[in-house]
Amino acid sequence: MYLxxxxxxxxxxxxxxxxxxxxxxxxxxxxxEDDFRPLRLQNGLYVQRHAPMLRVAIPYxxxxxxxxxxxxxxxxxxxxxxxxxxxxxxxxxxxxxxxxTPDILAELATVQMHAIQTSGNCIRNITTDQFAGVAADExxxxxxxxxxxxxxxxxxxxxxxxxxxxxxxxxxGAEDRAAVRFHDIGASARVAEDGRIGFEIFVGGGLGRTPMxxxxxxxxxxxxxxxxxFEAILRVYNRYGRRDNKxxxxxxxxxxxxxxxxFAKEVEDEWSWSRGGPASIAEQTFRDMDAxxxxxxxxPADADDPAYRQALHDKxxxxxxxxxxxxxxxxxxxxxxTLSLKKTGAPPGDAIAxxxxxxxxxxxxxxxxxxxVSHEQNLxxxxxxxxxxxxxxxxxxxxxxxxxxxxxxTDLVCCPGGDFxxxxxxxxxxxxxxxxxxxxxxxxxxxxxxxxxxxxGCVNACGHHHIGHIGILGVDKNNEEWYQVTIGGREGARxxxxxxxxxxxxxxxxxxxxxxxxxxxxAARHEGxxxxxxxxxxxxxxxxxxVYGGAA
Amino acid sequence: xxxxxxxxQVVEDGWQWIDADExxxxxxxxxxxxxxxxxxxxxxxxxxxxxxxAGVWLGPDDELEPVLPWLADMPLIAIRFPVxxxxxxxSLARLLRNRHGYRGELRAVxxxxxxxxxxxxxxxxxxxxxxxDQLPHEALAAFRDYxxxxxxxxxxxxxM
Ligand code: HEM
Ligand code: SF4
Numbered sequence: 001m002y003l004x005x006x007x008x009x010x011x012x013x014x015x016x017x018x019x020x021x022x023x024x025x026x027x028x029x030x031x032x033e034d035d036f037r038p039l040r041l042q043n044g045l046y047v048q049r050h051a052p053m054l055r056v057a058i059p060y061x062x063x064x065x066x067x068x069x070x071x072x073x074x075x076x077x078x079x080x081x082x083x084x085x086x087x088x089x090x091x092x093x094x095x096x097x098x099x100x101t102p103d104i105l106a107e108l109a110t111v112q113m114h115a116i117q118t119s120g121n122c123i124r125n126i127t128t129d130q131f132a133g134v135a136a137d138e139x140x141x142x143x144x145x146x147x148x149x150x151x152x153x154x155x156x157x158x159x160x161x162x163x164x165x166x167x168x169x170x171x172x173g174a175e176d177r178a179a180v181r182f183h184d185i186g187a188s189a190r191v192a193e194d195g196r197i198g199f200e201i202f203v204g205g206g207l208g209r210t211p212m213x214x215x216x217x218x219x220x221x222x223x224x225x226x227x228x229x230f231e232a233i234l235r236v237y238n239r240y241g242r243r244d245n246k247x248x249x250x251x252x253x254x255x256x257x258x259x260x261x262x263f264a265k266e267v268e269d270e271w272s273w274s275r276g277g278p279a280s281i282a283e284q285t286f287r288d289m290d291a292x293x294x295x296x297x298x299x300p301a302d303a304d305d306p307a308y309r310q311a312l313h314d315k316x317x318x319x320x321x322x323x324x325x326x327x328x329x330x331x332x333x334x335x336x337x338t339l340s341l342k343k344t345g346a347p348p349g350d351a352i353a354x355x356x357x358x359x360x361x362x363x364x365x366x367x368x369x370x371x372x373v374s375h376e377q378n379l380x381x382x383x384x385x386x387x388x389x390x391x392x393x394x395x396x397x398x399x400x401x402x403x404x405x406x407x408x409x410t411d412l413v414c415c416p417g418g419d420f421x422x423x424x425x426x427x428x429x430x431x432x433x434x435x436x437x438x439x440x441x442x443x444x445x446x447x448x449x450x451x452x453x454x455x456x457g458c459v460n461a462c463g464h465h466h467i468g469h470i471g472i473l474g475v476d477k478n479n480e481e482w483y484q485v486t487i488g489g490r491e492g493a494r495x496x497x498x499x500x501x502x503x504x505x506x507x508x509x510x511x512x513x514x515x516x517x518x519x520x521x522x523a524a525r526h527e528g529x530x531x532x533x534x535x536x537x538x539x540x541x542x543x544x545x546x547v548y549g550g551a552a
Numbered sequence: 553x554x555x556x557x558x559x560x561q562v563v564e565d566g567w568q569w570i571d572a573d574e575x576x577x578x579x580x581x582x583x584x585x586x587x588x589x590x591x592x593x594x595x596x597x598x599x600x601x602x603x604x605x606a607g608v609w610l611g612p613d614d615e616l617e618p619v620l621p622w623l624a625d626m627p628l629i630a631i632r633f634p635v636x637x638x639x640x641x642x643s644l645a646r647l648l649r650n651r652h653g654y655r656g657e658l659r660a661v662x663x664x665x666x667x668x669x670x671x672x673x674x675x676x677x678x679x680x681x682x683x684x685d686q687l688p689h690e691a692l693a694a695f696r697d698y699x700x701x702x703x704x705x706x707x708x709x710x711x712m
Contacts, residue, residue, distance in 0.1 A: 011700035018697050022667060038637055039667055121637070152703045157671035158646050161639025227703075238643045273651050279703075 002147045002292045004112045012109040020102035044115030049422045054093045055118040057125040060146040061089035061373040065360040070111045072356035082352040087375045089127045121162045123153040127169045129177040130374035134382045136328040139189040142172035144289035163241035164249035179491045181205045181214040184251045198222045204255035207461035212252045224281045232270035301333025305387035321404040339379045340403040344436035347429045348414040349377030358399040366392045408445045410436045417457030424457035426474025426481035438511035451531045467491045469532040471498040488535045520546045555688040558679040562688045612640035623654045633662035642675045649676030669694035
């Protein structure tokens with residue numbers, strides 16, 4: 001993992017002092033509400049439905065055990081004992097007191113954490129694949145590049161007041177687990193024929209009220225040009241992105257207005273003078289950075305551990321958990337484990353302080369003290385020896401984090417919705433709970449196979465509903481909560497946006513609607529065909545007919 | 553009266569601001585003094601103006617091309633921030649300083665607040681005409697808000 005050097009530490013310490021001063025000036029009336037708002041947002045502080053909300057950054061989703069314990073500590077001392085892990089590698093505390101936030105930021109700074117770039121119109125927290133560095137299918141580890149981009153973008157002076165927020169995702173895999181084509185900039189690992197390392201760069205993706213799949217701006221960008229090129233993109237956007245209408249202010253609208261070719265031309269012009277210049281990244285920087293992320297020294301582990309094999313044989317529940325929650329690791333005898341934050345009845349993505357402490361302990365015992373946060377709102381232990389899986393499973397079960405549902409229907413992604421968020425049209429957590437209750441039966445879920453369900457409480461799409469195989473969107477009709485359903489969305493190489501199946505539903509109808517959708521699939525599927533592939537093959541009509549009958 | 557900070561000092565501002573909708577004050581020009589002109593006016597009269605007495609101010613959506621040929625002789629360019637959350641001026645400053653090598657005074661004017669000074673400075677501004685309600689001596693401390701230096705290639709940091 002990356003460790004702060006003196007410069008990084010000084011930055012977060014200075015930041016706390018600066019924010020404490022700003023808060024003091026705000027509280028005693030020397031700083032107006034309007035002047036303070038962007039400043040507090042740049043420190044992750046929102047004012048929500050019930051209370052201020054503090055969003056803390058977990059850069060590219062990596063946490064050390066002692067950092068997770070600090071989050072637990074903050075949840076206990078400053079909040080109501082829990083936190084919400086978001087789809088963007090952040091954690092949100094929903095019940096903090098405004099005047100406590102400088103103290104919370106000071107606590108975070110002691111473990112190399114902060115809330116910088118978690119909101120506001122700046123370059124946001126960088127995200128990546130939750131399996132980065134350990135995935136069996138990866139071209140190269142994207143984290144060194146995430147860290148380089150993190151350092152550059154942290155309080156990047158030129159880009160603190162962009163037209164709108166700006167999200168960058170970097171992935172290292174052939175398989176895209178970072179949704180790079182749904183970010184303002186997405187960088188996807190490429191190795192050129194001559195062995196040079198670089199990235200394909202996508203631009204202008206995003207969800208929200210105008211969902212768009214990012215377009216390829218450059219086939220191959222050599223890695224040393226990463227910052228020069230990103231800076232060129234950001235500068236063009238900063239100067240020409242729309243500022244008259246916040247709904248048209250994201251870079252995707254600029255790319256559309258200029259056309260991809262027109263936008264690319266502007267970027268090339270900017271890049272032409274910085275290319276090869278002093279901000280090009282030196283070989284030595286890559287080497288230093290690689291060293292931070294060099295793989296933990298894996299003790300050689302036997303691929304075939306007899307005790308593990310025995311446990312698989314004896315315990316059905318364990319075998320199921322292995323089937324769903326354990327992914328292949330690049331090192332022999334090791335595995336990647338996903339701890340599910342999607343137990344039926346608990347709000348998706350929420351963890352209580354005891355669970356955070358428990359996961360920190362498990363990570364220390366079994367995963368080199370490292371934890372990842374996934375954009376599906378789960379926690380991941382990236383370095384687990386196979387022989388430790390039975391013991392880890394017992395530990396996770398005791399914490400209520402061993403639901404074997406990763407990638408299945410009840411592993412749904414969901415924003416906080418109307419229970420917390422003041423922008424919401426509708427609540428999402430109770431609807432998520434109703435769906436989980438309906439489909440709690442594991443045999444049924446296993447039979448259904450991989451199925452991603454995403455839900456957002458309003459068109460801002462924080463729950464990524466557009467890219468759920470099934471998407472649910474809260475809408476407002478005459479001040480009542482209604483839910484619009486889409487199917488056919490997906491992320492990854494075959495990224496697509498879901499299509500609306502028809503008129504929206506009341507909350508109580510949603511479990512039945514989902515039931516009917518999966519029944520159509522079960523009746524139509526070919527051997528081994530998953531839900532989303534069946535939707536692509538047979539189209540929307542059979543689903544519409546089943547859900548609305550003749551009455552739609 | 554708005555306070556001017558230049559190179560880390562609170563100083564008297566010797567420049568007279570001409571607004572975008574004003575005509576060229578030919579009579580006033582005769583009296584001497586130094587004037588900050590909007591881009592259109594400056595361009596229209598550039599040939600007849602004494603370069604040392606005529607600065608130009610740019611709005612956030614002005615293009616830089618028209619001033620580029622004369623950068624070497626320009627004593628002052630001001631960039632106006634209509635609201636502090638309009639960040640275009642930061643990019644204009646970096647372009648002027650880094651890409652085009654401008655060395656004269658680069659002044660931020662308009663909605664210029666204490667809490668942005670550190671970052672404006674790091675984009676190349678060396679002078680700041682603060683919004684009228686800002687407290688100049690509190691504001692001076694802003695240049696030391698951070699002891700850390702941002703990662704910006706080709707930065708030309710004016711001394712403060
Ligand atoms: C409760 C406070 C929150 C507020 C006020 C909020 C606000 C917003 C807004 C206004 C947008 C739309 C931006 C745009 O289209 O320009 C947005 C997008 C987004 N939010 Fe949130 N959000 C909140 C919580 C969350 C949470 C909890 C998550 C994760 C579960 C999240 C993840 C996202 C993501 C992934 C997007 C991206 C959509 C895109 O690509 O534009 N947000 N948020
Ligand atoms: S999708 Fe809407 S309701 Fe949900 S968190 Fe985002 S802004 Fe709030």
